[in-house]
Amino acid sequence: MTAVQPEPDIEVGQPKTAAAGLPAVAVSLGMAVKQMGPVRTARNLLRLNQVDGFDCMSCAWPDPDPKHRHTAEFCENGAKAVAWEGDTSRIGPDFFAAHSLADLETRSEYWMGQQGRLTEPMVRRAGGTHYEPITWDAAFALVAEHLNGLASPDEALFYTSGRASNEAAFVYQLFARAYGTNNLPDCSNMCHESTSVGLADTIGIGKGSVSLDDVHEADLIVISGQNPGTNHPRMLSALEIAKHNGATIVAINPLREAGLLKFNNPQKPSGMAGRGTELADHYLQVRSDGDLALWQALGHLLLRRGVADEAFIAEHTVGFEAYAAHLAEIDRAEVLAATGLRWEQIEELADVFARSHKIVNCWAMGITQHRNAVATIKEFVNVALLQGMIGKPGAGLCPVRGHSNVQGDRTMGIWERSPDSFLDALRDEFGFEPPREHGFDAVKAVRALRDGDATVFVGLGGNFVSAMSDTDVTEAALRRAALTVQVSTKLNRSHVVCGETALILPTLGRTEKDLSGGTEQRVTVEDSMSAVHASRGRMEPASANLRSEVGILCGIAAATLGDRHGIPWHAFAKDYDEIRHRIARVVPGCDDYAEKIRARGGFTLPHPPRDSRTFPTEPGKAVFSVSPLAAVQVPEGRLVLQTMRSHDQFNTTIYGLDDRYRGIHHGRRVVFVSAADLAELGFADGDVVNLVSEWSDGVERRADGFRLVEYSTPKGCVAAYYPETNPLIPLDSVALESNTPTSKWVVVRLER
Numbered sequence: 001m002t003a004v005q006p007e008p009d010i011e012v013g014q015p016k017t018a019a020a021g022l023p024a025v026a027v028s029l030g031m032a033v034k035q036m037g038p039v040r041t042a043r044n045l046l047r048l049n050q051v052d053g054f055d056c057m058s059c060a061w062p063d064p065d066p067k068h069r070h071t072a073e074f075c076e077n078g079a080k081a082v083a084w085e086g087d088t089s090r091i092g093p094d095f096f097a098a099h100s101l102a103d104l105e106t107r108s109e110y111w112m113g114q115q116g117r118l119t120e121p122m123v124r125r126a127g128g129t130h131y132e133p134i135t136w137d138a139a140f141a142l143v144a145e146h147l148n149g150l151a152s153p154d155e156a157l158f159y160t161s162g163r164a165s166n167e168a169a170f171v172y173q174l175f176a177r178a179y180g181t182n183n184l185p186d187c188s189n190m191c192h193e194s195t196s197v198g199l200a201d202t203i204g205i206g207k208g209s210v211s212l213d214d215v216h217e218a219d220l221i222v223i224s225g226q227n228p229g230t231n232h233p234r235m236l237s238a239l240e241i242a243k244h245n246g247a248t249i250v251a252i253n254p255l256r257e258a259g260l261l262k263f264n265n266p267q268k269p270s271g272m273a274g275r276g277t278e279l280a281d282h283y284l285q286v287r288s289d290g291d292l293a294l295w296q297a298l299g300h301l302l303l304r305r306g307v308a309d310e311a312f313i314a315e316h317t318v319g320f321e322a323y324a325a326h327l328a329e330i331d332r333a334e335v336l337a338a339t340g341l342r343w344e345q346i347e348e349l350a351d352v353f354a355r356s357h358k359i360v361n362c363w364a365m366g367i368t369q370h371r372n373a374v375a376t377i378k379e380f381v382n383v384a385l386l387q388g389m390i391g392k393p394g395a396g397l398c399p400v401r402g403h404s405n406v407q408g409d410r411t412m413g414i415w416e417r418s419p420d421s422f423l424d425a426l427r428d429e430f431g432f433e434p435p436r437e438h439g440f441d442a443v444k445a446v447r448a449l450r451d452g453d454a455t456v457f458v459g460l461g462g463n464f465v466s467a468m469s470d471t472d473v474t475e476a477a478l479r480r481a482a483l484t485v486q487v488s489t490k491l492n493r494s495h496v497v498c499g500e501t502a503l504i505l506p507t508l509g510r511t512e513k514d515l516s517g518g519t520e521q522r523v524t525v526e527d528s529m530s531a532v533h534a535s536r537g538r539m540e541p542a543s544a545n546l547r548s549e550v551g552i553l554c555g556i557a558a559a560t561l562g563d564r565h566g567i568p569w570h571a572f573a574k575d576y577d578e579i580r581h582r583i584a585r586v587v588p589g590c591d592d593y594a595e596k597i598r599a600r601g602g603f604t605l606p607h608p609p610r611d612s613r614t615f616p617t618e619p620g621k622a623v624f625s626v627s628p629l630a631a632v633q634v635p636e637g638r639l640v641l642q643t644m645r646s647h648d649q650f651n652t653t654i655y656g657l658d659d660r661y662r663g664i665h666h667g668r669r670v671v672f673v674s675a676a677d678l679a680e681l682g683f684a685d686g687d688v689v690n691l692v693s694e695w696s697d698g699v700e701r702r703a704d705g706f707r708l709v710e711y712s713t714p715k716g717c718v719a720a721y722y723p724e725t726n727p728l729i730p731l732d733s734v735a736l737e738s739n740t741p742t743s744k745w746v747v748v749r750l751e752r
Contacts, residue, residue: 010667012686012709015258054510055525055535057081057163058650060401061234062212062527065601075233080648080655084490085509089116090542091491096122096131104496109466109723110654112491118506119543126500136547139503140559146456146483146501147560153180153435155455157445160186160414161462162403163510165523165535167579168549169405169412170587171572172460175557177423178432178565182439183454184416187462187651188406189442190469194368194738195399196410198377202623203390203397203609204616207407210360210396211529211604216241217394220356223280224252224291224380225366225744229259229661230647232364232400240277248352251280253366254288254642255672255719256712258661282349286339287714288640289370289745293338293629294346295379300327301350302386309388316613317385319624326626338631340714358394359387364402366642369744373735375627385622391613401528403651408526411587411605416441425586432565442468443739446731449477457499458485458556460549461507463492466652469729469741470701487552489542492652493723507549512537514548517574521548524580524597526605533602550576634716634747638694639677642744643722643729652723659721664709671750672711672719681750685710690751691720693728701728708750718748 058081095115101124104112121139122131134142147156158176160169176184188196196206203209215221215238228235236259239249251260260280286294302308303324313320332343339346353359361380367373380397389395401407413422416439423434440448446468448454457464457478468474478484481499488495489509495502508514514521514537522536547555554573561567571578580594587593589605596603608614615622634640646668648656658665662672671691678684690704703725713719722743733742 011665013663117542124502144559162406173413177434185442194373202381209610218360224363226364290339312388323624362398374737378625405525466723470731471727530605641746695730
């Protein structure tokens with residue numbers, strides 16, 4: 001393999017130790033004006049996250065109550081996402097005539113995203129070297145021909161990213177099941193699946209148990225494995241409110257991140273003056289996957305301090321005795337080895353918990369993408385149950401979702417393992433028997449394509465090839481498909497790494513008017529805190545030939561299924577209220593859905609643990625769990641790599657080549673490493689290395705040409721950006737129980 005050299009113009013400065021927030025205004029507005037122009041920038045950004053506007057596509061952080069929203073209710077990355085979608089450049093047939101697939105394969109994700117909006121359907125015919133135009137009807141007929149020609153419906157895969165609306169998600173899963181399969185892999189399989197499993201097993205519902213008001217009212221907020229300054233910047237405003245209300249904030253994260261240290265709120269005079277708000281009162285730089293040991297030690301110390309809420313435990317939980325007995329045997333040396341912390345730090349953390357009466361525990365991908373992720377999340381629940389921190393104001397569990405509607409997709413039935421109760425409701429509403437056998441998740445979908453068990457891949461948004469682990473295996477698997485279909489707004493690598501026949505179906509963005517059926521439509525989304533609200537774009541579409549996600553899916557469904565089951569696909573495409581009426585009768589908690597979403601600010605779905613301290617688990621109570629304290633061993637001379645976003649990035653979308661908070665400019669092929677590891681391994685800051693991952697299958701996986709950057713991170717732990725490092729993550733390296741790729745735990749060696 002030829003070594004890849006670092007970007008020639010890369011600059012490495014000092015990471016920011018000051019404040020997140022204030023520089024974002026100039027940076028995000030400058031990018032927006034460059035891509036959209038000043039008029040479109042003003043119109044779009046002032047409608048972003050407003051009651052009568054459109055929902056931000058960059059994260060799922062909840063909106064404030066309508067009466068408390070600012071005129072500019074957006075963050076830096078929200079503005080970047082809007083600018084990226086509102087790009088005035090266009091990609092049409094001329095572009096594809098000029099660029100073969102072989103040419104496009106040499107281009108970076110950043111370059112592809114900068115070329116503009118897709119404007120009309122394109123097809124790559126079997127054996128073709130270029131994409132060429134195709135009509136919508138012909139595209140739908142082509143998909144139908146392939147699907148109806150399969151020996152089994154289970155040979156088709158229907159992938160969903162988190163940008164799909166509730167209406168599109170409901171139609172999509174309905175189509176897949178009416179067609180005959182539960183193969184509904186989604187981006188949640190790669191991110192918060194561990195959360196869904198851990199919470200469902202313990203509290204009976206795979207969602208967080210807090211509201212935005214709870215965050216504001218908490219007297220202790222713990223942020224584990226999360227970098228809100230880059231990934232959820234609007235969360236910083238909520239943390240600022242909590243701090244002003246007297247909250248203590250604890251950050252638990254391997255890297256020392258500027259976005260957890262201080263926040264200069266550009267909406268306030270103090271922020272504009274640079275004074276800002278100090279955020280983290282305590283910062284524990286735990287080793288990768290050391291959180292399980294840390295939280296078991298924390299539970300052990302809280303029990304010794306006698307702070308258990310005995311009444312709550314007795315009335316609302318089961319399994320406490322076994323949990324307490326397990327923690328009584330905890331090995332201090334094992335905890336310290338796994339966490340890399342001093343025992344005094346853990347004692348201090350226990351003191352903070354012990355004196356706090358309202359605790360909110362937040363987490364994200366830094367927790368969910370480890371082998372022991374599900375067990376770690378169950379420890380979060382254990383500590384919350386121990387102190388009675390579920391179902392009370394100012395307290396609860398707060399998994400922070402990264403994609404704007406990934407939680408809503410799951411609520412609408414995008415799940416390869418939907419419960420029989422949901423499938424029964426579909427049967428009763430639509431008059432067909434849905435398949436009951438569980439389908440393929442994201443990892444199993446790649447295996448199925450690789451092994452020839454699946455031959456058609458349909459992608460509703462996203463960039464599956466670049467989001468998935470084990471890039472070489474994933475790309476080879478997609479190339480084996482007979483047909484790949486991508487519903488997209490912009491060009492990405494999943495259009496280039498495609499099946500024998502491939503379709504690109506361009507869709508409307510969140511910012512754009514949807515006039516399906518001749519009337520202005522709105523869609524709905526669900527945020528991280530179970531609030532559902534409407535979203536309506538107001539800008540003119542990038543092309544008159546674009547169709548909405550709902551329209552595209554209904555077109556494919558009608559062409560494939562015809563009148564089978566009597567499902568009114570054409571009516572759904574013309575009036576989204578027709579979909580919402582069906583959602584109301586199928587999806588729990590969505591009664592009167594079409595009417596509720598017309599309320600100012602929408603409505604909040606029921607959450608029994610939060611609302612009434614009732615737990616829909618098998619025993620009917622919350623469940624204390626017992627998990628072995630399993631620290632994964634790392635061979636001598638090897639390091640643990642976590643993959644992560646840069647500051648100019650949203651998932652696999654690369655907005656720019658800077659990471660301002662970490663001091664990186666004009667490039668992405670860098671590895672953040674501790675001074676201790678540099679010295680021990682005989683490297684120096686600035687050296688160029690190849691990354692080689694080591695896994696039990698003996699296959700050598702490589703990512704070449706990375707510059708070492710000295711950074712504040714625990715010894716033995718390094719970090720680098722994805723998707724550049726996704727080739728290092730073995731497909732079979734997954735979290736126990738959830739099957740989530742272990743993107744935060746990859747054993748690597750540095751090769752000169």
